[in-house]
Amino acid sequence: MKITVAGAGYVGLVTSACLAELGHLVTCIDIQKEKIDMLQSGRSPIYEPGLESMLEKNLSSGQLHFTMNPHHAYSDAEIIFIAVGTPEKHDGSVDLKYIHVVSNLIAYYIENDVIVCTKSTVPVGTNELIQAIIDSRKPPNLQVEVVANPEFLREGSAVLDFFHGDRIVIGTDHHKVASILEQLYLPLKIPILKTDIRSAEMIKYASNAFLATKISFINEMSNFCEKVGANIEEVTFGLGYDKRIGHDFLKAGIGFGGSCFPKDTKALLHLGGHINHPFDLLEAVINVNNRQQSLPVLKAKETIGSLKNKKVALLGLAFKPNTDDVRNAASLTIVKELLEEGAVVTAYDPLAIPNARRILGNTIEYADDIRAALRDAHLAIIATEWEQIKYVPLDVYQNHMRDPIVIDGRNCYPLHEIQKYPITYLSIGRPDVNNARQKKGWE
Template identity: 65%
Template sequence: MKIAVAGAGNVGLVTAACLAELGHQVIVIDIQKEKIDMLKKGETPFFEPGLEDLVKKNASFDRLHFTTDPMYAYGNAEIIFIAVGTPEKRDGSADLSYLHAVCFTIATHLQKDVTICTKSTVPVGTNNIIKEIINKYKPSHLKTHVVANPEFIRKGSAIFDFFLGDRIVVGTENTEALSIMKQLYLPLKIPIIHTDIRSAEMIKYASNAFLATKISFINEIAWICEKVGANIDEVAYGIGKDKRIGESFLQAGIGYGGSCFPKDTKALVQLAGNLQDPFELLESVIKVNNRQHSLLVTKAKETIGSLWRKKVALLGLAYKPETDDIRGAASLTIIKELLQEGATVTAYDPVAIPKAKQVFGNRISYTTDIQRALLDADFAIIATEWEQIKHLPMDMYTILMKNAIVLDGRNCYELSDVQKFPITYISIGRPAIIHNVKYERNAYKSL
């Protein structure tokens, strides 16, 4: 099939590259020329494991193309995927201005019958608006179908999720459009859930809201565990074995982040508010998550006292491993609060530093070397569970740091492993390990 994908962001580019891998002819269009120029050179504008290789491969096979020209992209497309951003507005609702603009552009450049699929996360009822825009501005003799086809790919494992996902949701009342979508996705052998359009739109929001709720729930349980002397790891394991609950998203920590959960939970709260039916549970989920982002700075002040002129090693900038996305990351709140306390911050991250520099500039230091971040630090904060952090030899903390004090926001280490070293270790929902000892550095001082 001839496919156009509007938007070269995380969702659009992954969708395009994977559809090209299935053998389709795919054109990616974006209004940002710098993105398209990068892609034409085989470079991706963001980090996603395996994506750059997939882009290069399918471009070399002439199955994947990039353009800023809407006539080239949409003129002969059989299927068009809309994957533009729907960012959060100040009131928490979704900003649909990019979506409306791309719908107008699509409609005015159509030359044949086409199925238009919405990948962007949109409020319930948005696809009806898309239909109205398309029908108003398209050539009157052309037939168009609008389908709600929400994405469920996770940053860091997006390609895996595309090819081996749990389900594909197709929202349409049109049997012809459903048949086209089934044909498109047939090679994946993933169950297709057919719903009406509004239900498909709601599935996306409800899925993210439920997962966010599990995260805030386990973080509330972790808070109680700390107060009563229980271990959240054992509690989460015990409840996760209940098939009605499940083990996923029960990892206590400093909260969720990214471009989806924060935005989508707020949008759903806003939607409920507009319907005069406050979503009190989800409001509490958001409140708990906001508190978690500040938790480690609070714990640092309780443990150390004043943070004035303290050197902090912040380990991890991305909101989760295997991505350079810092949107909604706990690290952003942590850095801001540390700077307000007068601390000096050296941040480690293997891929997210360029994005962080756009936010903090030269107000903090950056490194892709964990040991350089730890050198002479008064304490360390773990904000992202990168494998490089999880597999760091524990003695590096005692060797390199001025004081081996580690505040772990992702519970990266087993308590039994930490206890073998003279480290003050404070994690989430687990008993603290306290050592009131200052340590001398050895030869690593030259780093």
């Protein structure tokens, strides 16, 4: 099929490459010339495992094209996927300006009947808005059906998720349209759920809100564990065996980040206020997450006192491993609070330094090696559980730091291994190791 994808961000780019891999003729359109030039040369502007090789392969075969020309993109497409950004406004609501722009462009440039599928995460009712915009501007002889088709791709495993996801949701009341999309996705052999449009829109928000709730719940339990002397890892191990709960998303840490969970939880909370339905649970989820991101600096101050002029090694900048994305990352909160305390920060990350530098500038120093970041540091804070951090020999802390004090926000190391080294080690929801900090305020 001839498919166009509007937007070359994470979702649009992965969707384009994977649909081309399935054998479809795919055109991806974006308004950023630098990005399109880069993609046309076979280079990806984002890091995603397996993506760049797939781009190169399908560009070479002619299955995949990139353009800025809307006529070329939309005129003869059979299916158009909308994957443009839906950024957060200051009040937590969703900014739909790019949805409006692309809807108008589609209406103006299409020359055939077409199915428009919305991949972008949008508030309930948005697909009806898209339908109304297109219907009011398209040629009267053309038929356009708008479908809610939310994505469930995780950064760092998006390609894998496309081909091996848990489900595909198709939101439409038109059986023929649903059947066409079902045939499109059938080769993936993934369960397909057909719903009405508004339910499909809500499934995306409900999924992210539930997972965010699970994360905040286990992080709150980790704080309980610290105060009562329990070990959160043993608690979650026992908890996860309950089939009603499961083991996934029960890893204690310093909160969630990225482009989805923070934005989507706030958007759903805002929608609740708009329809006069306060979402108290979700408000608590957000508050717990915000508090959790501040935990490393709080532990640091209670461990060594004043941080003024102390050198702190921050290990990890990306919001999660296997991505260079720092949006809403815990590291940004940690840097802000460390600088407010007068600390001198040196950060290490295998991939995310360029993106972090665009936000943080030269307020901190950057190291391309973990040992360089740790050299002469009074304190180390682990903010991202990269393999390069999880599997570093533990004597590196002992040999390179001025004071081997480690605050591990991701529980990277087994306690029985840490106990073999003269390291003061504070993790999340687990007993401290070789720790001489005062207990004041934590009893």
